[in-house]
Amino acid sequence: MSSSTIFSWVLRILIAIIFLQTLYFKFTGHPDAVHIFSELGVEPYGRIGLGVVELITSILILLPRTKIYGILISFGIILGAIGSHFMVIGTEVKGDGGVLFILALVVFFASLIPMFMYKIELTDTLKKLRFN
Numbered sequence: 848m849s850s851s852t853i854f855s856w857v858l859r860i861l862i863a864i865i866f867l868q869t870l871y872f873k874f875t876g877h878p879d880a881v882h883i884f885s886e887l888g889v890e891p892y893g894r895i896g897l898g899v900v901e902l903i904t905s906i907l908i909l910l911p912r913t914k915i916y917g918i919l920i921s922f923g924i925i926l927g928a929i930g931s932h933f934m935v936i937g938t939e940v941k942g943d944g945g946v947l948f949i950l951a952l953v954v955f956f957a958s959l960i961p962m963f964m965y966k967i968e969l970t971d972t973l974k975k976l977r978f979n
Contacts, residue, residue: 855964858957859914862921863905865954873898879941886936900924915965915972922958925951 872880873894884890901924908917928951932938938948962969 851964855914855961858961859908859917862917862954862957863909865950866901866905866921866924870898870902873901879943882941883931883936883947887931897924914961915968918958918961918965919969919972921954922962925954925958929955 869880871877876891876894880894881890884894887893900920904917904920904924906917907913908921910917929948932940932948932951939945940947
C-alpha cells in the first residue's frame, strides 16, 4: 500500500469518526445540538436530517467504490457548517472554546485534500453526474 493510499485512508477515517461521533448529539437531542439547530431555524428536522446524511456519508467515504461521493458530500456538508459558524452561530458555541469550529476546519481540509489526490476520479464522477 502506497503512502498516498494510507494518507487517503487516514483522512477518510478521520472524517467518518468526526461525523459518527456527532451523531450521538444529533440523534439524542443533546441540548447543544438542539441549540445550534434552533439558532439555524431548522430544529428538529435539520438536526435529524443532517445526522442521516452524515451517517450515509460516513459509509460512502469508507467504501473504496463510493469514496468520491463521500468526499464530495462531506465537503458540501462542511462548507455549510463553516458558513453557519461564520454567519449565524459564531465560532464559539455555548462556551466550547471553538472546538466545534475547529472540528469543522479539520473535516474541511480532510475533505479538500483527497479531492486533489483523486482529481481524475473526481472529474470522471462529475462528468457522469453532468456537473462539468
